[in-house]
Amino acid sequence: MKDLGEIPPEAPMGGMPKPVLLMSAGSLCDARYKWFQALGRYLDAPVWVLELPHLGVKEGLMEGAYDQAIRFMVEELREFVGFLEKLLGKKMDWDKLEDISNDIIDMNRIWYETNELRKARPCPMHSRDFWTCMTGCLYPAGDLKALKKMYQDLYDEVKYRVENKIAACPNEKYRLVFAELPPWHSLKFFDRLAERGWSFVVESWAYHPPKPIDLSQVKDPLERIAKFTYQWFAGYFEESEKQGEQMGYFGYPYLEYARDWQCDGALLHPLLSCRTATNHLMYVQDRLIQKSNVPSLVASGDIVDLTLFDPEDTLRRAEAFEETMDHYKEVRKKEGLGW
């Protein structure tokens, strides 16, 4: 774009307009803010890095740590509002922010409850539908009222399917958890596994909505946003700490998923070019088998270099993995794990 001096004419959907701001966060992955900083080579848009603390499990639970984290986030958000007002030359519409933040929080609650319904046997909604629907909550844009209605309709549909025992995957034989980023380029792969009776009932923690908390008494919309966001990050910490697990996010949620969604196995998808989606997966594999007797199949790939994912080989390995899942089903039964 910089070389041409304009958006490339052949760009899909007319291309992405030149941004006035690049906003990133110092959370989850380094690439988020380093990439935008590096984009300075091509764009003269300012970069704002929003802070989001993510303490280790124990430190996040120290006395006063939560309140301090929220204070920090609120201060950061206030700085950001000041910056936006300067950049855009207009004042924040606080009523609108109030409305938007409430819609987002509510939308996430509905989406959370929808995913809770997937605990049912047979599972009413497959991972493929999850990946199609998660963007509205994760990257809320456009008409939020319409989006919220879409999530409510989705909830109603999934509930109907639960009540009528309509399975997302006919002949659900194996229930699985998937982590982390799916092979976007090969989503059909999931259909082929579904033909074998593999039902992906829950998936990647970072793409799931936070466990709902009551924020109705929080008056300041910035504080509400801060608490909502922190909950997304730290909502599993307390339980994780009780279980003696040291990775309260990225790691521990999979133990909870495996138990509550009654998974027979996990499909882990390390990516060569994404550290965030990868660096905890061996840990997850180990914790799942050690603590829950849930085995994992590791299928490496990438979402940049498509040649790294081999669906045919993974399908061949999947066949053998079924025996492993059968074996551990027996082990769990003997140990009284409940599924």
Added chain:
Amino acid sequence: MSEKSKGLSKVEEICSQRSGRAKELKDEGKKIMGYFCIYPPLEMLSALDLLPYRILGDMREPITKADACLPTVVCPFDRSALDLGLKGKYDFLDGVVWAHVCEVGEKTAHVWRTYLNPAYFHFIDIPHTIHKPAQNQFVQQLKDFQKTLMSFTGKKLTSEMLAEAINAHNEQRSLVRKLYDLRKPDPPLISGSEVIKTLKAIMSLPVKEGSELLREVISEVGERKDGVPFRPVRLLIWGSIIDDTPLIEMMEELGANVVMDDTCVGSRAFFPDVKLTPDPLEGLAYRYLVDLKCPRTFKESTYGETKKDYLTDLRSRFSYISDYAKEWKVSGVVLQSVRYCDIHGYEVPGLGDYLDSVGLPHTYIEHTYDERSLAPLRTRIQAFLEIIRS
């Protein structure tokens, strides 16, 4: 450790058995605190009479244990350090302090804590910006760190104790800067390999002992008549961690003296001092968050700027490197990184543009933190040196 050895021979001795002195001190009752990367404030450890011991990897030892808990496509240095931990080579540590230095480093912290379960472990969540609220948050983080340290040691950590430790570490930093001054002559009085070994040695000793060793090395090297041979190219090496000598030795063999660095077993870890502030934690927070120059922290030329000018941004982030280049009379810059290091990798195009703008030749190499991966780089370094010489 031998009573007689001094200066560089003592450095060699320490590097050949890096944990030796720490284990001796442990036998005498001192507690040894491992720390990872350059962000945990060492002053807080020294003030409580703990020995800060830097956790490093070993590029000469194959990774055999860490594969089970860290994938092969993440930082090979982190994997190596964890591998050593899993093999019991850090079992002498009484505790570990880790900081959120980068994303893989942060995950490695949790993995370390799970599998090695040290008696004391504290994780400091370093902010990613230098915004004022981030600086305040970091002070709060240090207060939490102070609490767990006091609980672990059973001692009170007062401002006076901290101030004393800050002075001791600042003195050591001043000595390191003096050591680096010895690299300014042509040929330098001390080689790049000797500097790395010296810094690695002092990262394994109590601060005052490390400073004493530095004094010995500075004195010995200052009197040298034929220390380092003249080589036609003077290099500055930038990037992710270099904690062993093969890469530097390769450059030296090919006809370059490595006279300056911007790496974390190097100037990056030692150059900035801590300012003494009424609340010493504020001075510590400022030094470790704002003054340290690792690309893991997002910095911009002007806080809250609404229009970005690329070159101004680059100057604000990298002009210290051209200052180094002038002061140490550098003729070329080697940008190097361990593979899969996002924070350094993203920095390379911009830094390359900056070096172009100030007319400094540069090249970029990537390796997997093992000796094997260096051999193919030999030709590239050779070609780079030829370009500079021509």
